[in-house]
Amino acid sequence: MVPLVAFQLLSAALFAIGIYGVMARRSAVLIVMSIELMLNAVNINLIAAASHLDGSGRWANFDGQIIAIFIITVAAAEVGLAMAIILRMYRNRSTVNVDEINLMKW
Amino acid sequence: MNSFDQSALLLTILVPLAGAVLSMFLPRNRPNDAWYFAIFVSAITLIISVVLFVGYDFAAGGYQFIRIYEWLDEPLNIDLHLAMDGIAATLVLLNGIVLFGAVLISQTIKHRTRDFFVLLLALGSGVFGVFVVQDLFFLFFFYELAVLPMYLLIGVWGSSTIFEADRQRLWGIPLPFDLGSYNRPKEYGAMKLMLVLVGGSVLIWVGILALYVASDQAGSPTFSMVALGELAKNGAFSPTFQNWVFPLFMIGFGVLAGLWPFHTWSPDGHVAAPTGVSMLHAGVLMKLGAFGIIRVGMVLLPEGAEAWMPVLIVLGTVNVVYGAISAMSQRDLKYIIGYSSVSHMGYVIMGIATLHPVGLTGAVLQMFSHGIMTALMFAMVGAIYERTHVRDITILNGLMKRMGFASFFFAIAGLASLGLPGLSGFVAEFMVFTGAFKTYLPLAVLAVIGAALTAIYILRLLARTFFGEADPRWEGLTDASPVEKTVGAAFVLILLFVGIWPAPFTRVINVGVDSVMSLF
């Protein structure tokens, strides 16, 4: 039986990588991918926590799975939307480098 | 009760609202159609409001035309509870009349006419709603519906004031306390009006929630004003609670009533607003504030009201005198009327704060009288400005020769405003004085002096603007249009009617005042 903390460590590592990606990458596409990574980190965490709820490894509670499925759905929609925005961005400004697109400031 | 009686109050709200919605589907490029349609809609509301006023049985008294539409159950308990008492009946009539007049006068709106009337009718609907609902949630809802369109109406259709004047000099030295030139863009007026009024709304909303929570603690959570009134009567609200909640309503609603020192939105807002909107705003909207103090503040929190009334009456007196003195040195016609509104709303506030039956009756009658009178003034100033493009009374002169009708109507309204017997203002102000005399004598004397000060600025205005030799500058001016004449004549007749025979109004107001005063 793999202990819960292993899943959590994996999840935290994935999440940290995701954050790093969002912060460090310039390409909007890669930022979206990093966000996907963070979402999936959360998914792992949720499912692991749900399956370990009663300490015996049985599926005791479906809340985690349900939320994970929600997240997958939302993430899919989000990717679609994000890709559409990025496409429009590229059409308009011929770049997906977010450093060059800082219109939303003061 | 026939079916009309059952649905009449709902109709007052729905007819203008439906008119507003339907107006959206009118063709954009035909401004006259929008105007005709708005006239049609407001004529229906006028008829309904007249029927309601006449149909109100003053011998029976109390709330009539009651209709309850259930909306949300436990634990919120929000119902659309419609009912009208003597005070509301008078104000419903006022709104019907002024809305109709404002729509008629707005013939001159040629820019985005359709949108203008959509907003104007929505505003009218909100005002009706506040007067006839008996539920705090809906009261707030309609209150906001009445206030919010103002921002667009002023911001889009308003006019900016750029006033250029040399500083007055004394022995060659410019006077330190002189306005000199000033610049008031319409956006500023709209923004200030909106922010100040919404600031007041916040206080009101906090007060409403406090009442709801208090009713929850008393065991029966509700927004219904009838139920809350019962709770208040049974002593469910402690004096401490009342003492801190009442000022929320007093200031929150007071802001809309032009209570000093939160009044400055009113002159600037009125000046910036287009004519029809000024009429509605000074004529009816400011009354919502005073009405709110009576209906929510006094009825639901009688002990708090009693504790705070000395403060309110002092502020009201300040309003009267301060407004009148400020108006004296203004040069812009609309600013004079704007400050005069501040001054006259002072009488309403005073009348309320006397907690005296006669004073309260006077306050309500003053709301009606001031509504008609100030709407008439704004209508005629609008007519003058439309033609001369000047509002500076040091430049305008001899208009009596060129615009006889407009000048005549304005003069009558001015006389009503300085409290001339035979016109409505006198009867109302006199009752306010009477009530104040029995309760706060020194302030009553100050208010009487304030009424005399009114004479100074009104006569100064009349002498400068209307009398005098015909000036060649105003050679080509046309007199008031048929529409303006109609509105002017009708409003003058109302002023005369109320001044000469106020009994039909006082007997209706009296029963409303009776039920309010029974709490004290």
Place this chain on the structure above:
Amino acid sequence: MVWAWLIPVISFAVVPLIILFGKRLPGKGSPLAILAILAGFAIFWVVFAGFLSAGPETEGCDIGVGTKVLTCNFQITWFEAGIPGADTSGFDRIEIAWGITIDPLTVSMLGLATFVALMVQIYSLGYMHGDPRMDWYYAFHALFIASMLTLVLADNFLLLYVAWELVGLCSYLLIGFWHERPEPREAAKKAFIVTRIGDVGLLVGILLLWSHVGSFSMSETFAAVAGGELSDGVVTASALLLFLGAMGKSAQFPFHVWLPDAMEGPTPVSALIHAATMVAAGVYLVARAFPIFSASDTAMLVVATVGLITALGAATIALVATDLKRILAYSTISHLGLMMLSLGAAGYTAAIFHLLAHGFAKALLFLGAGSVMHSTEELDVRKMGGLRKVMPVTAILFSIGALSLGGIPILAGFWSKDEILIAVNNHLNPVFIVLTLLTAFLSALYMARAMFIVFYGRFAEQFEHVHDAPPTMSITMGLLAVFAVLFGLVALNWPGAFDGIGYFIIYEKGHGLEFVIWLAAVSTVLAIGAFIYGYLAYARKSVNLEGARRKFAWPLKVAEGKYYVDELYQWTIDRVVMSLSRFVAWVDRALVNDVGINGPGDVTRGLGEKLKYHVTGYVYSYVLVMALGLVGLAIFWWLVSR
């Protein structure tokens, strides 16, 4: 008698008719107004006859409490306010009536007002002939006289106040009738505002009485005062406050400034308003509220003193004024002062008697002055002279008025002035009688001056072509002259039913008018002496005034400057009131608005300006903050849960 309400109502009714249809009616609606007041005059006689035959047993009539004279009241409810059905004495409800009261005072005033108004309106046909706004003129006239009649008929203080204000409005409209010129415009404004200041006192006084009596009804108020229900302080205060209103309307010092300026109005208006009716309203008010005044010695003394100051001061100004109408205006002020003085000296009958006698004579004088002005278009007496050559009728009639007012025996003014002297002599300090006699002498002297300078002496050549008054004007003047001559005779106890006016207009206990030989002799000598001196000085020019002028240069200047009261007012308004107003307007703009209301807005906006720079537009900077926040939150949580 109950039909007395019709007298004002008919005139009220024609006002809208004239305004709406005047342009299309013959004579621009003037016949309507004249017929209305004629009807009023006719009804007056019916009412008069009815009143004479009435007694305490007549329906609606009773002996008035406090006044002790027969008083008839008729009323219907006007409106109510407050708790429906509550007892009015509990102050929770007020009930206002359209009510009329008829007592000797009312009857006298009705007679004077309807008669003078009728004369003046007929006179105006000639005077205002061809004026483009004749319809408005007659509409205002009808409204004015209707309000005046309502004023004298009112049986409650509120209705009186209503009429009082309406009278003020009409005066405003009529003074400013020729508003194209700046002077009438300013004069009208001044009249309205000055009287309005007095009206504040009146309204406060009325409300003060209400707040102790619980009713606006005069009879109930008088009963309460007579019954001692009110404390002395309240009675005195309310009497003084009412007197403030009376001072404004009757142009008593220091509120007299509006009346001379009011001469800018058409002359018939001056005759009607500023001689016979409106200015008499103040005297009427004090007489009407006499039960309140007489209950307070302080109030009576104040009334007498103000009256005397006014009478004497105005008389001296009239003596040096150069504008014919202004001479008459100051003379009016002076005589109103005498009436007030008489009231203050408890000479109730004398005051009313003088009010009537003065009303006829002064209306005549004004109409005469109007006739002069109409044909010469000149009002400066220094430019006139010997006008009797070209306008003999006017000269004779004007002289009758002047002699009557000057107090020449047998003419009306003599009798009434004599009664005032007796009252003052009986009830007041000896200083008062001396000064009153001085005033009487001065008033004869300035009347002599006006009359002799204008109509006698050397003929001023430039008026060669001048014509006399047209018939509408001369006939009305003639009728008024008859009264100015003969009216004094009603003071006498004639054989038959009529016991003299002293038994008609009475207060408390009936008394006839007295006749004190020595006072009559002194006043006669003074009056005749004044006229002789006037003849010598102003017509014959055999008395040279230059020496006296040089000797008294300084007091003369002060009197010619009208004691600088106008300047004081002007200064107060320009410098004090308007400065205050500008200051308040500035406070409103700069402090209340720009600091109080804009302040929070500006602070918010300023903060936003400073804080907005953290919005860089770079995604990673936001994410960094989010991540740091997350870490911080985690540490916080960890610390808390430990």
